[in-house]
Amino acid sequence: xxxxxxxxxxxxxxxxxxxxxxxxxxxxxxxxxxxxxxxxxxxxxxxxxxxxxxxxxxxxxxxxxxxxxxxxxxxxxxxxxxxxxxxxxxxxxxxxxxxxxxxxxxxxxxxxxxxxxx
Amino acid sequence: xxxxxxxxxxxxxxxxxxxxxxxxxxxxxxxxxxxxxxxxxxxxxxxxxxxxxxxxxxxxxxxxxxxxxxxxxxxxxxxxxxxxxxxxxxxxxxxxxxxxxxxxxx
Numbered sequence: 327x328x329x330x331x332x333x334x335x336x337x338x339x340x341x342x343x344x345x346x347x348x349x350x351x352x353x354x355x356x357x358x359x360x361x362x363x364x365x366x367x368x369x370x371x372x373x374x375x376x377x378x379x380x381x382x383x384x385x386x387x388x389x390x391x392x393x394x395x396x397x398x399x400x401x402x403x404x405x406x407x408x409x410x411x412x413x414x415x416x417x418x419x420x421x422x423x424x425x426x427x428x429x430x431x432x433x434x435x436x437x438x439x440x441x442x443x444x
Numbered sequence: 445x446x447x448x449x450x451x452x453x454x455x456x457x458x459x460x461x462x463x464x465x466x467x468x469x470x471x472x473x474x475x476x477x478x479x480x481x482x483x484x485x486x487x488x489x490x491x492x493x494x495x496x497x498x499x500x501x502x503x504x505x506x507x508x509x510x511x512x513x514x515x516x517x518x519x520x521x522x523x524x525x526x527x528x529x530x531x532x533x534x535x536x537x538x539x540x541x542x543x544x545x546x547x548x549x550x
Contacts, residue, residue, distance in 0.1 A: 363540070365488075372545040373480075373488065373531050378538075386538040389445050422487065428535045430478035430493035437487060 328352035330362075330423050330435035338413045338442050348406040348423030348435060355381055355399055355406070359427050362406045364397065367437075368419035376421075379406055415442045446470050448477075448534050450543035457550065463519040465546045467532035472512045476536035479508055479517045482545075483528045491530075492517060524550060 334346035346364070353360060363378040377397040378386045387395050396409045406423060420439050424431040447470040457463050467477060475495040482488040490499045492508035495515055505520045519526055527550055532543040 365542075367482075373482065373533075373542045375533070375540045375542055378540065386540075388539050424488075426535075428476055429497075430490050430499075430535065431480070431488075431533070432490050432493075432499065434487035434489075 328425060328433040330425060330433060332421060332423050332435045332438040334421070334438055334440065336439060336441060338417075338440060340414055340442060340444055342413050344408075344410045344413050344417070344440060346408045346410075346421055346423075346438065346440075348408070350404050350406070350423075350425065352433075353425060354401070355379075355404070356401050357381055360425070361427055362399070363424050363426055363431060364406075364408045364421065365424060365431075366417075366419045366421045368416070371419070376410075377408060413442045418442045445539055446473060446534050446537055446541055448532055448541055448543040450530075450532055450546050452546060453544065454547040454549070457522050457548070459522055459524060459550060461522045463522050463526075463548060465517045465530055465532075465548075467510075467515045467517070467543050469513045469515075469534055469536075473534045473536035475511050476534055477508075477510065477515045478533050478535065479506075480531045480533065481526075481528045482531060488531070519548075522548070522550065 361380040364376040420437040422437045424434040479492040480488040
């Protein structure tokens, strides 16, 4: 079955770089049409789509965050990595990875809570 | 970017009520609009994809309609377990975007 699991630091200091890893199973990111997105939810706020990487290595980013985000994939390890630079307390929230294509995000990880604080 | 605007931002209804949530896109998105249910501490769950297709395993009381810029999610008979925040999301063009959410309470 399809599973996705997010991992990364629970606490990040302001100005530091956050690195999150999404480890998945049950599908291959080399399959045509497959993609993985990162989404976050700050406390008390809405879901926010952050970035996506496609099977052909195309990458897409949130307009407001694109200068701070980098997404990459490791096909052999079945992982997608998201880095976000210059972290700020407003970046505190739960970060999710999800499998999906233009027909919706059909499988999600449970999310990982990231707190930005000095 | 395409903006998707949901209404209402919150609602309170009784068990058995019919509930409708609206999503409006800032430009036409064909049928590339999807609906999710999110409960605290859980992963969001895909309910409806491409406007009106029911995701496998989702109860039939959930339905979606619309195309172009205007879309609706309807819960035909609200149940206690439907208490959650609901989001629409467009995948017509990059970057993908979510609506601001509708909190449904009983």
